[in-house]
Every structure is written in structure tokens, then in C-alpha cells.
Amino acid sequence: MQSICKMRPLLFASISSAATGLSPRRISAVAVPTPLVHGVQSLSRRVPASIRRKPSCPALSSRVSACHHFEGQGTMMDVPLPSSGEIHVICGPMFAGKTTALLRRLQAESSSGRNVAIIKSEKDNRYGLDSIVTHDGLRMPCWALPDLSTFRAMLGIEAYDKVDVIGIDEAQFFEDLRDFCCKAADHDGKTIIVAGLDGDYRRCSFGSVLDIIPLADSVTKLTARCELCGKQAFFTLRKTAEQQTELIGGADVYMPVCRHHYVSGQVVIEAARLVLESQKTHTDPFIQASPYTI
Numbered sequence: 001m002q003s004i005c006k007m008r009p010l011l012f013a014s015i016s017s018a019a020t021g022l023s024p025r026r027i028s029a030v031a032v033p034t035p036l037v038h039g040v041q042s043l044s045r046r047v048p049a050s051i052r053r054k055p056s057c058p059a060l061s062s063r064v065s066a067c068h069h070f071e072g073q074g075t076m077m078d079v080p081l082p083s084s085g086e087i088h089v090i091c092g093p094m095f096a097g098k099t100t101a102l103l104r105r106l107q108a109e110s111s112s113g114r115n116v117a118i119i120k121s122e123k124d125n126r127y128g129l130d131s132i133v134t135h136d137g138l139r140m141p142c143w144a145l146p147d148l149s150t151f152r153a154m155l156g157i158e159a160y161d162k163v164d165v166i167g168i169d170e171a172q173f174f175e176d177l178r179d180f181c182c183k184a185a186d187h188d189g190k191t192i193i194v195a196g197l198d199g200d201y202r203r204c205s206f207g208s209v210l211d212i213i214p215l216a217d218s219v220t221k222l223t224a225r226c227e228l229c230g231k232q233a234f235f236t237l238r239k240t241a242e243q244q245t246e247l248i249g250g251a252d253v254y255m256p257v258c259r260h261h262y263v264s265g266q267v268v269i270e271a272a273r274l275v276l277e278s279q280k281t282h283t284d285p286f287i288q289a290s291p292y293t294i
């Protein structure tokens, strides 16, 4: 069997040995056409037969139709199916173990027979685009996408219907995170596990991660170790002078710190930035010659 890291990742599936000769506990990235034999449980089986009717959206299989027609007392109305979806959020500073926790949870879901798909932002190209990778080098194949809304179309409706669990890493980079999670959990019955930064290097809300907290079944904030004193680190300090919010990087650019070293570190970095700016002003010939220099 090809290593899972070499195959184009489409879906993780725990495949019964009868179907493939693989041990059921092995996780393998399978191409979508491969029949997925586990965990594909139709939502319609959860709707009592007495009230199950033709789906209101014939184009969608009964598994995903968000509503069914109920006939009775001469009235027809769309009543949403009880959603079996879930949303779980894993957040915290860099190096806190968010991706590690996500991988562990997804492996457990797959080992329990559920079909798993993994997405990350294509902006995070630190370790390549075909896998999610922890700072320790653990990896699993994934889809690298510009946004979440294209996932269902890219995977294909039939394959999307068979997915039970969707893992999302680097969630802070997806602007459409809230809409996607809402639809996937509330209407499509998916379990969504989201890993991302709650705050940026300024400790401001990063992307839409905090916007899905009110939608979540569970929220886990992890901590790292402060690089300067070893205490719990809740924040990420940027060691360089760049000021844009999005700056891809690892330990070369960022370090996890406790509150004390965040505050003191910010002072040092701001002072260094001001020194750099004043040096630039005094050495930049254009600025010196400019009649507008105050």
C-alpha cells in the first residue's frame, strides 16, 4: 500500500479488511471513487419511518436534505431534520499543540470507522501544501484550499455526502469559516473539528475563529511553554518588525510567551522598531532631500 503521505489525499476512511485486505485500524487516504464502507450512515435512517417522506430537495440524497416534507392534516411544510452535527474548536498560541490535538482526534474518529476529510489554508505553505504538519513533524495528507465554500464542489456532492468528520487546520486564514461550519454542522450533519489561532501577535481576534465559539459544542484553549521562563505561554510574540497581521512563519518569526514576557517583549520590539525607523530616516537620501521632511 502506498504511504498515505504519497497519495493525493481525498478522504480518510477506515476500510474494512474484507473490502481491501487492509487491517481495519489502518488509516489510508483513498481516492473518492473507492467505495467507502464504514461510517456511511444515512441520516434518513434516524428519521422515524412513520414520518419519513420524499426529501424536499430531490437533487439532494435523503442523507443531506435539510428538511423533509411531512404530510398530514392537509398541510405541507418543510421541517428541518434534527441535526446530528457537531463543532469542536481547538485554539491557543503557536506551538500549543493545536495541530497535534487535531491529528489525534481525527485519527481516533477514523479508527472508529468514521470517514474523515482534512482541510487547511493554502496560505500555510511552511511544510508543503499536501499535508497538515505539526511542529514535531507529524503529518497527515489534506486538501489545501483558498476558502472553505469550494470544498463540497471540489470533492463532489456524492463524496461530500459520505464524509462524517471534517478537520480544519489554520482556521484563522479562512474568512468563510463561520458560514461553512454552520451549514456543515447544522444542515449537513457533519462533525467539524477546527484548529486555529484565537489571537494574532497583537493578541487581537484572528480571522473568524472567535466567531464560531457561540456555535461550538466544545472549546479547548491550549497553552505552550514560555520560551523565556518555561511557564505556561498563552500568547504569541512576533520577534520581527513586520506589522501586517498575516505573516507565515515558525520559530524563526514567532515564539510563545507568558503574559509577563509578552508585555516586556512587546516593549523591546517596539523600541527596536523605532530605532530602525529613525536610522532609516537619517540614512535614506530621498527622505533627507525631501522638502516635506519635518
Ligand SMILES: Nc1ncnc2c1ncn2[C@@H]1O[C@H](COP(=O)(O)OP(=O)(O)O)[C@@H](O)[C@H]1O
Residues within 6 Å of the ligand: 093, 094, 095, 096, 097, 098, 099, 100, 101, 133, 134, 135, 136, 223, 224, 225, 226, 227, 256
Ligand atoms: N515553546 C514551546 N512550547 C510548547 N511546544 C513547543 C515549543 N516549541 C516547540 N514546541 C513543539 O511544538 C509541538 C506542538 O506543535 P503543533 O501541534 O504544530 O502546535 P500548534 O499547531 O499549536 O502550533 C509541541 O509538541 C512541541 O514539541
Ligand SMILES: Cc1cn([C@H]2C[C@H](O)[C@@H](COP(=O)(O)O)O2)c(=O)[nH]c1=O
Residues within 6 Å of the ligand: 093, 094, 095, 098, 099, 124, 126, 170, 196, 197, 199, 200, 201, 202, 236, 245, 246, 247, 248, 249, 250, 254
Ligand atoms: C501569531 C501569528 C501567526 N501567524 C501565522 C504564522 C503561522 O504560519 C500560522 C500559525 O501556525 P501554527 O499552526 O499556529 O503554529 O499563522 C500570522 O500570520 N500572524 C500572527 O499574528
Ligand SMILES: [Zn+2]
Residues within 6 Å of the ligand: 226, 227, 228, 229, 230, 231, 257, 258, 259, 260, 261
Ligand atoms: Zn515567561
